[in-house]
Amino acid sequence: MMWGITGTPGTGKSQISDELARRGHRVVHLTETIRPYITGNDPERDTEIFDDERWAAEFVPVDGFVEGHFAHLLPCDRIIVLRCRPDELKKRLEQRNYPATKIQENADAEALDDCLIETVDLHDAENIFELDTTGRDPAWCADQIEGFVAGTIPAQFGALDWSGFLEVH
Numbered sequence: 001m002m003w004g005i006t007g008t009p010g011t012g013k014s015q016i017s018d019e020l021a022r023r024g025h026r027v028v029h030l031t032e033t034i035r036p037y038i039t040g041n042d043p044e045r046d047t048e049i050f051d052d053e054r055w056a057a058e059f060v061p062v063d064g065f066v067e068g069h070f071a072h073l074l075p076c077d078r079i080i081v082l083r084c085r086p087d088e089l090k091k092r093l094e095q096r097n098y099p100a101t102k103i104q105e106n107a108d109a110e111a112l113d114d115c116l117i118e119t120v121d122l123h124d125a126e127n128i129f130e131l132d133t134t135g136r137d138p139a140w141c142a143d144q145i146e147g148f149v150a151g152t153i154p155a156q157f158g159a160l161d162w163s164g165f166l167e168v169h
Contacts, residue, residue: 002061003149004071006119007082008110010092012133012141016082017067019138020145026064030071033059046102072119078127080145081119081157085134086111086165111165116157130157 005013014029021027037055038048056073072079084092086107093103109115119128129148133141147153 001063001077001149002074003065003145004074004076004079005065005067005082005145006069006071006079007115007133008084008089008106009069009098010089010096010106011082011084011110012136012138013067013069013082015138016133016141016145017065019142020065023142023146026062028062028064028066030066030068034070045105046099069115072115072122076123076127078129078149079119079123080129080131080148081116082141083116083130083132083134083160083162084110085132086162088134108166111162113160113162120157125157126155128155128157129153130160132160 005017007013017027017029034048034050034055037050037052039051040049041047042049052070052073055070059074061075066074066076072081089110090103090107093106098106116130129145131141131144144153148155
């Protein structure tokens with residue numbers, strides 16, 4: 001079975017996936033798989049552009065976790081959408097020295113539920129687990145994810161509303 005971990009940059013995907021790997025789970029970091037699919041660079045948004053449709057079509061499923069901002073584009077058996085309150089997300093991205101415009105873009109995307117909405121459009125509701133990582137350590141989050149993929153924690157999403165964090169630009 002392939003389980004996806006997706007979310008806005010800064011929600012904890014890498015740290016939580018590293019914890020799952022320490023526990024013996026196979027984890028594929030999707031950033032390591034996109035290099036052949038990069039088609040350009042967007043200097044204004046400080047990001048690489050890649051052919052996500054071709055990447056998803058050619059991705060060979062794995063038995064374990066796939067982790068990355070675009071994991072929800074893959075045919076995962078179950079998908080975990082990591083969330084983080086936008087004010088906390090900004091702090092995390094500032095620690096990574098993201099430019100202010102990129103920090104705001106990601107905080108707005110989180111407030112607008114971008115990753116969750118895309119996930120709900122592509123996956124059955126009973127296979128989606130939304131997990132708030134705000135103030136949570138990776139071990140606690142990994143416990144929740146293990147419970148979800150084992151079937152002891154039910155699918156759930158849609159309870160978070162961070163639209164109040166949207167800022168007028």
